[in-house]
Amino acid sequence: MNDSIVLEVDSVDKQYGNNKVLKGISLQIHKNSIHAILGANGAGKSTLVNILSGVTTPTRGTVLFQGRPVAFSSPREARDLGILTMHQELDLMPNLTVWENLFVEKFPGRFGLLNRREAMNLAKEIFVKQMGITIPVLSKLKSLPVSQQQLVYLGKMLTKNAKLIILDEPSASLGEAEQEILHEVMRKLKEQGISMILISHKLDEVVKLCDEITVLRDGTVSGRYNHSNVSVAKLIQSIVGPEAEKQTGHLQDTNHLPSTDEIAYEVEGVTSGPLTDVSLTLKRGRITAVTGLAGAGHEQISLLVSGIVAPTTGRLIFNEEYAPTSVRDAIRKGIVFIHADRKIGGIFPNMSIDENIMMSRLPRRFGMVNRTEVRSKTEELVGRLSIAGYTSRKTIRQLSGGNQQKALIARWLHRDWDILVCAEPTRGVDVSGRREIHNLFKNIVRENPSRAILLSGDDVEEMFEVADTIYVFHDGKITGCFNVRETKLSDVQSAVLGGNHNECETAYHK
Amino acid sequence: MSVKPLTTSDMDRRYAIMQWLSKYSFIIIFFLLLIVSSSLSNAFLTPKNLFNILLETSVLGVVSVGTTFVILIAGIDLSIGGVIALSGMVSGVLSKATHGSVIIAIAAALLTGCVVGLVNGVATVYGRVPSFVVTLATGTIASGLALLITGGQPIYNLSKSVLSVGGDYIGPIPLIAIIWLVIALFALLVLKLTPFGRQIYAIGDNNFAAFLSGIRVNLYTILIFVVAGLLSGLGGFLYESWVNVAYPDAGSSYTLESIAAVVIGGTSLFGGIGGVGGTILGSLMLIIFTNIFNLVGLPAVLQMVGYGCLILFALLLNQWLQKYNAS
Numbered sequence: 058m059n060d061s062i063v064l065e066v067d068s069v070d071k072q073y074g075n076n077k078v079l080k081g082i083s084l085q086i087h088k089n090s091i092h093a094i095l096g097a098n099g100a101g102k103s104t105l106v107n108i109l110s111g112v113t114t115p116t117r118g119t120v121l122f123q124g125r126p127v128a129f130s131s132p133r134e135a136r137d138l139g140i141l142t143m144h145q146e147l148d149l150m151p152n153l154t155v156w157e158n159l160f161v162e163k164f165p166g167r168f169g170l171l172n173r174r175e176a177m178n179l180a181k182e183i184f185v186k187q188m189g190i191t192i193p194v195l196s197k198l199k200s201l202p203v204s205q206q207q208l209v210y211l212g213k214m215l216t217k218n219a220k221l222i223i224l225d226e227p228s229a230s231l232g233e234a235e236q237e238i239l240h241e242v243m244r245k246l247k248e249q250g251i252s253m254i255l256i257s258h259k260l261d262e263v264v265k266l267c268d269e270i271t272v273l274r275d276g277t278v279s280g281r282y283n284h285s286n287v288s289v290a291k292l293i294q295s296i297v298g299p300e301a302e303k304q305t306g307h308l309q310d311t312n313h314l315p316s317t318d319e320i321a322y323e324v325e326g327v328t329s330g331p332l333t334d335v336s337l338t339l340k341r342g343r344i345t346a347v348t349g350l351a352g353a354g355h356e357q358i359s360l361l362v363s364g365i366v367a368p369t370t371g372r373l374i375f376n377e378e379y380a381p382t383s384v385r386d387a388i389r390k391g392i393v394f395i396h397a398d399r400k401i402g403g404i405f406p407n408m409s410i411d412e413n414i415m416m417s418r419l420p421r422r423f424g425m426v427n428r429t430e431v432r433s434k435t436e437e438l439v440g441r442l443s444i445a446g447y448t449s450r451k452t453i454r455q456l457s458g459g460n461q462q463k464a465l466i467a468r469w470l471h472r473d474w475d476i477l478v479c480a481e482p483t484r485g486v487d488v489s490g491r492r493e494i495h496n497l498f499k500n501i502v503r504e505n506p507s508r509a510i511l512l513s514g515d516d517v518e519e520m521f522e523v524a525d526t527i528y529v530f531h532d533g534k535i536t537g538c539f540n541v542r543e544t545k546l547s548d549v550q551s552a553v554l555g556g557n558h559n560e561c562e563t564a565y566h567k
Numbered sequence: 568m569s570v571k572p573l574t575t576s577d578m579d580r581r582y583a584i585m586q587w588l589s590k591y592s593f594i595i596i597f598f599l600l601l602i603v604s605s606s607l608s609n610a611f612l613t614p615k616n617l618f619n620i621l622l623e624t625s626v627l628g629v630v631s632v633g634t635t636f637v638i639l640i641a642g643i644d645l646s647i648g649g650v651i652a653l654s655g656m657v658s659g660v661l662s663k664a665t666h667g668s669v670i671i672a673i674a675a676a677l678l679t680g681c682v683v684g685l686v687n688g689v690a691t692v693y694g695r696v697p698s699f700v701v702t703l704a705t706g707t708i709a710s711g712l713a714l715l716i717t718g719g720q721p722i723y724n725l726s727k728s729v730l731s732v733g734g735d736y737i738g739p740i741p742l743i744a745i746i747w748l749v750i751a752l753f754a755l756l757v758l759k760l761t762p763f764g765r766q767i768y769a770i771g772d773n774n775f776a777a778f779l780s781g782i783r784v785n786l787y788t789i790l791i792f793v794v795a796g797l798l799s800g801l802g803g804f805l806y807e808s809w810v811n812v813a814y815p816d817a818g819s820s821y822t823l824e825s826i827a828a829v830v831i832g833g834t835s836l837f838g839g840i841g842g843v844g845g846t847i848l849g850s851l852m853l854i855i856f857t858n859i860f861n862l863v864g865l866p867a868v869l870q871m872v873g874y875g876c877l878i879l880f881a882l883l884l885n886q887w888l889q890k891y892n893a894s
Binding site for chain 1: 582583586760761762765766768769772773775776777778779780781782783839840
């Protein structure tokens, strides 16, 4: 028996009806290691995680945990053995304090009385000694940013004797600095003998952090790497596969844009929320991106431009007039907005894909919805955006995240608009879906150079890949402004981290 | 005979049927109830009894249409009982003052309902108070006003023209049942076919996303409460006209019964799922419960217990059918 292996998956199959989701998956998770599992949406990642965390059982094959075969019939059994999962939605209690959250399942104390001092000491022990962080343990959980709530969740796992922690896209909503803190904590936990499985779409994170990497594609293992022999390029190849690389290859060039200097929208000396005295311009025929660490203020720009919030001071100028101050007004004037969170501000989960797409303007005939037009327009858009898995009977909930996002973009494409504002354009979307969405944006402004697109997001690399101009925000101010074709990614990244400054006026602004 | 393998279109069709069953499980329950009822009593499936059921369902049916709209946008209207009482009293007093005019009686009832509905909608939207609490308050106010108008005295001797609405028949069918079914059918078509209807579902399914899509969420929310108020007002008039008297605590049971009818009819309390078709059957089911109790001669004291049990049973069965078919 090999003591260095915590968890071994041996030729596991999983079948739903006639659909084989996993085909002969084998992998080993070593002690004291961080193991990444990568793959496009639908590659089988979540099914594998569900098997490991006891949500479902394999059709064939075995799972060995600490050398013993296990067959979990519930997530509870996995938890009792020390396999804990951190999902994107954290099941913590927002109105309780940090330390109450830590011990809510089993308070330290005796005779039904709570020993507060012991709880505080234990909390300190966990956060400071084991995780190497400081967290205000007396604060209410909901007053902390998501990044710190995650750390609280990890701390809670440590009270439950965790041996293997599965982290499902923990950094999806984190800025770079926050991500760095999470990585530090993960390294620290690793030193203490806890193994981790990381699910992530951020490949640079995986390359930096993980000791071993397994890539899934179409339910099989398409690549195994370890820390010494991996690169982002290799991972992308493994995830996307040779066919998809060819399909999208010809759309990659962004170098030949018609020259345009026409300004579509101006933000002039605006102070609002976290922003102080910010000015920027959106140009027609261009994709402009605003980025920064989470909370740096770039998020606010998308809300301002799309009329969801009004500036405290300063002016918004669109077509030489005051810009819209309500969402409906903005839409009527030609500014449309896609919310960062599909579930909260995007989809109508129980309605058909057709209606989800057409809801921004339902075609009418004699005062009623024109169903034939709804169908034909939807089918046209589904084809144009290659929304996979569409049938007219399905509700949008039945689509994968990437295809839901495409449907939400499609919602605006059958209307006329001048400016499309999209926050976090591909959050939780797999690599190939991302590429398709990026190319869609590029094609829109190329085919219709009077239009402008504003993207806002924390993912600097993504913004660099898709935008023509990037404004970098730091502490509510613009600290960098880059013409992507004349810039290196590392320059933008260091601006995001607050490193160098870049004089906006001279570089690109006017 | 050889067994044909399932083709994709077969699978698709089977899937569609399952989906349909899960969405319309209340139809199964309704027919189950018809079968059980007719086997319990020979008098059940007689034309006379069936038309009687229609008659007794009418007022509940009308107000439940309004409740359906409200619940579809994830709201609750608890002012129904109060509005029925108040609009009945107002309409009774005013029609007497105008020598029994039926037009005045109807207009007064509708207007009363409208006003309460408008208050409900505006307070819910601009006061940002949950409709549940707002309508509890306005309903209480309406009940109080209903008592105040005549000092608690019922209004008898309503005019012939007022009573004719609740008492007339067209062929064998009660007039108020026709009014109910026309309104329900109209609402059903509005919800299914018009942009307004589809946008109501969108608001109920994801309020914030509807707002970001440019739907007039505030306006429509107010409008829906006005419609609900209007239908409660109409319910108030129909009720006085049917029972031949306007009295200050008329219709108090309709508040919760209409919510029960809507939910048994498959509309989700979380909004966005369901519709008026289910509510029609849901309202009928509630009345059939009492009807069959009467036919089998259950003592009055037991009827209430049985009624509650049947509502609970129908809700659980509905839940179970939806889950079973969805999986």
